[in-house]
Amino acid sequence: MLRAFFRTEAGSTSVLLTATVLALLWANSPWGHTYEAFWHTHMGISFGDARFSLDLRHWVNDGLMTVFFFLIGLEVSYEVRLGQLRNRRLIAVPAVAAFGGMLVPAGIYLLLNYGGPAAGGWGVPIATDTAFVLGVLAVVGARCPDPLRAFLLTLAIVDDVLAIMIIAIFYTASLSVPALLAAIVLLGAVVTLRWLRIWRAPAYIVLGFALWVATLQSGIHPTLVGIAMGMLVFVYAxxxxxxxxxxxxxxxxxxxxxxxxxxxxxxxxxxxxSVNERLQLRLHPWSSHVIVPVFALANAGVRLDAEILRAALTSPVTIGVALGLLAGKFLGISLGTWLPLRFGWGILPGNLVWGQLLGGAAVSGIGFTVALFIVDLAFKDQALHDQAKIGILAGSLLAAVLGWVIFKLAWDRGGVCAPPEAEPAEELPEVLSVPVGPTDHVRGPADARVTIVEYGDFECPYCGRLHPVLEELLRKHADVRLVFRHFPLRTLHPRAAPAAIVSEAAAERGRFWEMHDVLYDNQRFLTDADLEQYAAEMDVVPWSNVPGHVARIALDEESGRDSGVRGTPTLFLNGIRYQGPLDLDSIDRAVANLRKSP
CATH class of the missing domain: 1.10.287 (Helix Hairpins)
Structure with a gap:
């Protein structure tokens, strides 16, 4: 049970939160003076007269965190080659959102600190903490659909890459040319090994450590080594x-x-x-449960006595960081999402409503790991250091609360999939425009007292969740029938239309409902190869009459639009639009009322 908990996102976030609380308790305990003393303890290695030494905090920040960024590099490499970042239209929206989510917080911070001694801290509120965000989304649960997770993960990857570039460009204090040249040569050696397809781990470990030392000596932050090495790891399907x-x-x-x-x-x-995926599997638990929590323990400790808190309440650093995370991230990501959707630059990875997107924008204001990381680079003055940390803690906490409130409000309004650019302002029809006829796909008796017409999309996650609910209703009530009509949301679900075509091919052989169930049971696997496999198993030729099937689907879509359908799933009960929650008890009550009516 405990192992299962720690394998979840909520579990890893709990460990990180515990480490943060311990750091704060330690720094504010009667033994608080030992916090800084411990993390400034030096540790190193020596060989003859040569010695390499760092204090414990730098071993964590410059050493262990390189592994954290190595994992980010692995994720970027995988997503670019095999994942969501292959599709430019899917990248466009989260990429612009990530850029807006960095630009606006930095602008808010500079408005309050420009020209002052703390102006260099503008990078503190720019980064989203992926671990905390995923933990909050795990707590949100069903209110956060899988497409939103995919959107925020893509946004976080772009956010991390931009943050690393900012660290390299703006937070490099001095540069040692000989050490930098040595680092370039070592990086070239790693690239050569990859080109020669030599995959011996000891060679990469030795070269990677030497590259890390050379980069550290050059003045560039060595976490760049981590993301560069991660992106070079081979990945393949x-x-x-x-x-x-x-x-x-x-x-x-x-x-x-x-x-x-x-x-x-x-x-x-x-x-x-691929090696990339194997390394991700091995390193994720260490990163989530050891490296990032140790980093939090080493950096989150800040003394919170009355004097420091009074200074923080009026400090432009604290206010700038907190407002940047809370308001800046929310406004920047929201605007960065709206712009590419408005001008058609890209599409979303799934069927999302604005309430969910705004909730995601709010929780993205949880900036912890990279924010603390930049604090250590931006401020040498301890007072500014502490004020920035207080701003991070306050802003992140408020962002989490704001996100939870928005998700709750969005959920309470209902869970219908409606694309953000298609949310209607007009009064929608409530009556089914085209009655059920002989060409419809019907499951249940012809003389049923209650007819449920569903306008659905085989890739829509909400339709997937509704599928077992409707099956249970049909099992409970012998006098209820289900009619399925196609309403594929092509701009949001690129596999929905091909899946609908294959279901129509199955219908020609009298196997529509069998294919319908298979498609909903395998929503994550709807590629052409998957669809052909499902068709072959049912002795169906999937692409034999595509124009005819497209025309049949178009009739369903036209009837849906005429009936006021704007998203999926949309239900009509005995020809009247159902507007209640999409859970079993709610729909069952509505069906029971219709069964009682004369």
């Missing part, structure tokens, strides 16, 4: 040949179990997955 070899090895082991066959099967299965 499993090839058919590797999958076949892995399958044969596993089959060989199951037919004749032995230690040798077990080792070979494990080796084949492991090689089918």
């Amino acid at each position: 499993p090839s058919d040949q590797k999958l076949l070899l892995a399958g044969e090895a596993v089959h060989g082991f199951t037919s004749d179990p032995s230690a040798e066959r077990a080792r070979e099967a494990a080796r084949r299965v492991q090689r089918a997955v």
Whole structure:
């Protein structure tokens, strides 16, 4: 049970929050003077007259955090090659949102601190803490759909890359050219090994450590080494040949179990997955549960006595950081989301309403790890240092509360998938424009007392959650029937229309509902190859009559628009629009009322 908890996002966030609280308690305890003394303890290695030494805080900030940024580099590399960052239209919206979410907070901070001794701290409120944001989203639960998580993860990756560039460009105090040249040569050696396809871990570890030392000596922050090394790690999709070899090895082991066959099967299965993904799997627990919490323990401690708090209440540094995180992130990300949607530069990864997007913009104001990181680089004065930390804690806490409130309000208004640019202001029809006819897809008796017409989209996550609810209703009531009509939201769900076409191909063989259930049970797997596989299993030719199927789907869409459908799922009960919550109890009550009516 405990292991399962720690594998969740809420679990890793709890560890980080605990470390933060411990740091604050330690710094404000009767032994508070030992906090700074401990983290300034020097530790190093020596060889003859050569000595390399850092204090414990710098070993954490410059050393352990390099592993954290290495993991970010791995994620960026994977997303660019195989993930969401391959699609430019999907990147556009979160990328512009991330840029706005950095520009506006920095502007708010500079408005309050420009020309003063703390002006260099403008970078503190620019970065979002991915770990805390994911933890908050895990607590939000069903109010945060998977497409919003995908949007915020893409935004966080872009945010992290921009933050690293800002650290490298604006927070490098001095530059040692010989050390920088050495770092470039070592980086070239790593690239050469990759080009030669030499994947020996010891070689990369030795070169990586030497590169880290050279970068540290050059004056550039060594966390850049982490993200550069991560982006160079090879990533690939499993090839058919590797999958076949892995399958044969596993089959060989199951037919004749032995230690040798077990080792070979494990080796084949492991090689089918890229090094990038294997490293992410191994490093994520260490980063989430050890490295980032230790960083918080080393940096979050700030004394909160009456004098310091009074100074912070009127400090432009504290106010600038807190407002930058709370208002700056919210306004910047919201505006950065609206602009590309308004001008058609990109699309969202799923079907989201503005309430969810605004909630995501609010929680993105939780700036902790990278914010504390930049505080250490931006301020040498201890008073400014403490005031900035108080601003981070206050702004992040308020951003989390604001996000939770927005999510709750958005949820209470209902969970219908409506694209932000399509939220209607007009009065929508409440009556089904086209009655159920012989060409409709019907599940249930023809003489049913209650007919539920669903306008759905096979890729819509809300439709996926509604699917088992409607199945349960049909099981409970023999006099209820379900009619499914297509309403694919093409700009938001690129796989919805092909899935609808395949379902129509199945309908020609009398297997629509069988395909309907398969598609909803496999919403994450709707590529052309997946759809062809589902069709083959049902002896269906998926693309035999595409123009005819498209025309059939278009009729459903036209009837939906005429009936006031603007998003999915939309339900009509006996021809009247259903406007209640989309849970089993609520719909069941509405159905029961109709069954009682004469």
